[in-house]
Each structure stands twice: as structure tokens, then as C-alpha cells.
């Protein structure tokens with residue numbers, strides 16, 4: 001929506017949506033609220049049902065049951081061409097028999113907008129994605145990044161109040177992807193439409209989203225802000241999927257939770273489950289004795305890898321489990337030798353106990 | 360300095376050898392083309408300029424311009440070809456679309472059914488139509504017993520019969536390239552069109568149809584050119600009322616033993632075909648450049 005004031009975005013309400021393909025539960029009783037103007041990302045491994053959910057939102061997949069509202073309007077039975085949502089496809093789906101301007105103007109021509117108005121809005125949409133003056137190019141004359149921008153321009157030119165994007169950057173190389181992440185995020189801030197974004201790349205999700213819904217086997221495992229998701233994962237699946245963590249088995253006795261007989265100090269309460277695990281992020285555990293009141297572990301260095309800005313250390317704890325530790329090189333001084341005995345410290349606020357069972 | 364041109368001579372020699380070897384490999388094919396195509400066509404050209412008295416003459420070509428019977432034959436040939444092509448498009452495009460939307464297994468079955476005529480003799484199929492369409496044939500007797508019409512309809516030994524037979528025989532040539540073009544249309548294109556607000560009908564005409572026209576054009580061209588030189592079907596089903604160029608060539612040789620006249624007709628047919636192909640290929644190429652990228 002290339003005007004200066006954000007349009008009124010619409011909230012999306014998904015209730016109990018189920019879709020099965022034979023015996024596969026592509027969507028298993030999914031309920032989800034996307035707030036008006038929010039950038040929400042569906043994150044999950046391949047085959048988890050992200051595309052299926054997006055296709056239900058766009059109207060291309062008919063679920064077995066459930067309800068879907070855009071604002072106050074029930075749209076679950078509305079055909080796709082009447083839903084008025086913008087969408088970009090993983091394949092871009094730019095029409096090869098039309099020019100760039102032909103593609104971007106297509107939704108406006110369908111809406112019978114006057115010719116000169118179309119020309120004006122097409123140029124404005126192209127400028128929004130930094131492709132001003134590219135209107136007469138043919139699609140096959142564009143690079144991957146430019147095609148992606150045209151696809152975005154075409155999806156926003158008719159000022160939809162909801163924008164859906166299915167892995168829009170997955171075909172681009174890393175450098176361009178990083179740049180487009182920032183650009184798409186800025187575009188969203190400028191236009192303010194409710195956006196549902198699909199990716200399997202956790203870093204992309206953490207970078208771009210207001211909130212992330214982690215999807216697995218057709219179910220939403222957790223819906224939270226990037227920070228909460230990273231620091232307070234609700235279950236083993238989310239903890240495992242986001243970041244590289246080590247999980248240590250712990251035991252509970254009354255209110256005391258211990259690892260290898262050593263009671264743990266933790267600020268966040270432990271979940272109420274039979275099986276518990278201690279999650280250790282490599283960058284949260286530190287080398288050295290640290291402050292009073294923290295959890296200390298004796299360890300045996302099995303390997304140290306120098307990585308320029310940081311170092312990665314693998315260490316074996318006394319129960320035999322191996323953990324990874326990442327520290328900044330700046331101020332690190334001499335790194336311990338392989339085989340050295342060291343003390344590792346985990347602060348109480350970084351001592352995260354999670355449900356140890358599989359998702 | 361020597362390092363700059365290191366092994367240059369040897370590498371150049373290798374490259375020359377490789378080209379020579381490639382040429383050597385293709386020489387049997389080139390020879391075959393020379394023997395069965397270039398020489399006969401050259402001879403055809405030569406004979407077409409030899410008059411009845413054995414001297415060089417343009418009489419074989421003058422005859423075509425001066426005699427109305429020849430003009431009519433050319434008109435009929437183009438008329439039959441146009442009508443057959445048109446009917447093939449009208450029947451074949453929707454059929455190809457239908458097949459392209461079927462699940463893979465069913466689609467394959469349908470394609471085999473479409474291709475089946477290819478594996479049956481042309482002559483057999485043509486006579487089969489004769490049997491079906493004649494006065495006491497299956498179609499007439501069924502039509503009358505169902506009360507659809509009272510008198511036997513004349514469906515054969517005329518233009519109608521010729522067209523029915525030719526459309527049947529030409530249909531696969533149209534359906535195959537069109538089907539190929541339809542399968543090549545990315546399903547995301549149709550989703551994108553719908554998402555942008557196009558009703559199914561609108562999406563078909565603004566996206567699907569334009570993307571499949573190169574296939575349609577290629578198929579139609581193939582049908583048209585094959586029709587121009589067709590002989591068996593119009594000869595059998597036309598009953599002498601539909602005379603096309605190929606039939607005139609045969610009668611010139613068998614009845615009048617006039618090789619010059621026959622050759623001239625052949626040359627004109629060949630030139631017309633090449634001209635059509637040339638014009639069409641320019642459009643096809645243009646279209647590929649313009650619409651390519653997939």
C-alpha cells in the first residue's frame with residue numbers, strides 16, 4: 001500500500017482448523033490470533049504444515065473443519081479471488097507473458113481502476129520496492145532479488161489489509177537474503193498491514209517477527225515474541241529447534257531440582273511435568289568461577305575451536321554429558337588446553353528448566 | 360614470455376581434431392539427407408521447368424495460373440486445411456485442457472486413447488469412417504432409429520466426410536503440443552491470478568490461455584501443414600468432390616503421365632509450406648523471446 005498513512009489492518013482469527021491428507025494431519029486443530037498490523041511468522045521444519053496453513057488463509061486449501069475470520073467477517077468459505085489478501089509465492093509466480101508493469105498492474109486492471117491511475121500506482125509500488133523505472137522490463141530480464149521485489153510490489157499495489165508470504169527469500173543467496181529481510185521489515189513498518197510470514201529459517205524468523213508461531217506436525221507448539229521463544233521455550237521441541245542447545249537430565253525432589261546430585265539455583269519456575277531437562281545455550285554458560293550464587297560445574301575440556309570473533313569449546317561434565325560453550329575472543333586471554341580441568345558457570349536467570357518429554 | 364603461449368599450438372590442434380571428428384560422426388546423416396532430400400527436390404525443380412516437348416519452359420506454371428480448375432484445387436486445399444485446423448483447435452484445446460486437469464493416472468490413460476489412432480493404419484481408419492458414415496452406415500441407422508432424423512444424411516463422399524476423417528486423424532498432432540504447454544503452466548500462476556482478484560474465468564483468459572498459445576500455435580501449424588499435402592483421406596472420403604493438390608499430382612502422373620505438371624504442383628506446395636513455416640517460425644521465436652523464461 002504505497003501511501004504514507006498505514007491502512008487499517010485487519011486481525012486474523014483462526015479457530016480449530018483441521019486438514020488431513022489421508023492419514024497425515026497437515027493441520028491438527030490449529031487456533032491462532034494474528035493481531036491487527038502484526039508481523040507474525042510461522043516457523044517450523046519442512047512438512048510441518050506452514051504452507052498448508054497459509055493456503056487455508058489464502059483460500060487455496062479447503063480445510064476439513066474450522067473457522068477463519070478476517071476482522072469480524074467469516075471467510076472460511078470465501079473463494080480466493082474474493083478474499084482480498086496480498087500474497088507472495090515461493091516461486092514468485094510472476095506472469096512471464098507480461099512486463100513488470102503488466103504484472104504489478106494486473107490486480108488493479110481486474111478491479112477496473114482507471115488507466116492513468118493504474119500507471120501512477122504501479123510506479124509508486126515499484127518505487128516502494130526500489131524498482132522505480134523498471135516497469136517496461138520483461139520478467140526474464142530480472143535477477144532473483146528483483147523478481148522478489150516485483151512479487152512484493154504486485155502483492156501490495158491493491159492495498160490489501162492482509163499480506164501473506166511463503167518463504168519469500170528462500171531462493172536468494174545469503175547476502176541478498178539478509179538485505180531483503182531488513183527491507184521487508186521496513187516495508188511492513190511503513191505499510192502496517194497484518195503480515196503472516198512463513199519460513200523454516202530460525203534466524204530469519206528471529207530477525208523479522210513481532211511474534212513467532214513454532215509449528216510442528218500440524219500443531220502450534222508455541223506462540224511468543226522472538227525473545228521469549230529463545231529464552232523461555234515452552235517445550236523440548238521449541239528449545240531444540242531454536243538455537244543450538246544441550247539438554248541435561250535433571251531430577252526433582254520436592255521443590256529441589258538437581259543435576260548429578262547438585263541442587264540448581266534458578267529464577268524462572270520449573271514446569272509441572274514428570275520429566276525435566278536443563279537447557280544450556282552455548283553463549284549463556286561461561287568459563288570461570290563467576291559470581292556467588294550461580295550454578296558451577298566442573299568440566300574437562302575435550303576440544304577448543306578458534307573461530308575468529310569467538311571460540312567454541314566442547315567440555316565433558318562429571319556425569320559424562322558433553323556441552324558446548326561459546327565465548328567472545330575479545331578479552332578471553334589464553335584459551336584452556338585440551339584436557340584441562342575448568343569450572344563453568346551458569347547464572348540463575350540462564351538456568352532454564354523445560355519439559356523434557358518430546359513436544 | 361614463453362609461459363604466455365604455453366601449449367597453445369597443441370591445444371589448437373586438439374580443438375581442430377575434435378571438430379573434424381564431430382563432422383566425421385555426422386557425415387552419414389548428412390549423406391542420407393543429401394541423397395533422399397536434396398537430390399530428389401532438386402530434380403523435382405528441374406523437371407517442373409521441362410515442357411511437353413522436352414525443352415525448358417514455364418508452361419507447367421502458366422497452366423496453374425490460367426486454368427480455373429487448378430485455381431479451384433488450390434482453393435480447396437487451403438479451405439480444407441483451414442477448416443480442419445479450425446475444428447481441431449475447437450475440439451482439441453478443450454479436450455487437452457480437460458486431460459491436463461485430470462489426476463496423472465487418468466490423464467495418461469486419456470493420452471493413450473488420444474494416441475491410439477497413431478498406431479493404426481491411416482488407410483484402415485479412413486475406411487472405417489467410410490463404413491460408419493455411409494448411407495446404410497452405423498451413424499445413419501442409429502440416428503434414424505433414435506428418431507433424430509428421418510432420411511439418411513449424406514455424410515461421406517463430400518466435404519463433410521473429408522473434414523470428419525481429417526479432423527480425427529489430425530487431432531493428436533494438435534492435442535500433444537497443447538497438452539505439453541498446459542502441463543508446463545506452473546500451478547502457482549493460477550493461484551497468483553486468483554489471489555490478485557481474478558475469477559476462474561478471468562484467470563483462464565488473462566493467464567492460462569496466453570501462456571498456452573505458443574503450444575496451440577505450434578500444434579495448429581503442424582496440422583495445417585500436414586493437411587496441405589494430405590491424400591488418402593480426402594481421396595477416399597471426398598468421393599471425387601474434394602480435390603486437393605496431392606490428388607491432382609497423382610492424376611497428372613497416373614492418368615496423363617505428365618511429370619512436369621506434377622512436379623510443378625509439388626514445387627508450389629513445397630514453397631507454400633516453407634513460406635508458411637518461415638513466417639510462423641518468426642512469430643514463434645518472437646513469442647519465445649517475449650514470453651520466455653520458463
Ligand SMILES: Nc1ncnc2c1ncn2[C@@H]1O[C@H](COP(=O)(O)OP(=O)(O)O)[C@@H](O)[C@H]1O
Nearest residue numbers: 021024026044045046047048049050051052053
Ligand atoms: N496436496 C497434498 N496432498 C497430500 N499431502 C499433502 C498435500 N499438501 C501437503 N501435504 C502434506 O501435509 C504436510 C504439511 O505440508 P506443508 O504444509 O507443505 O508443510 P511445510 O510448508 O511446513 O513444509 C506434509 O506432510 C505434506 O506431505
Ligand SMILES: [Mg+2]
Nearest residue numbers: 047050051052
Ligand atoms: Mg512449505
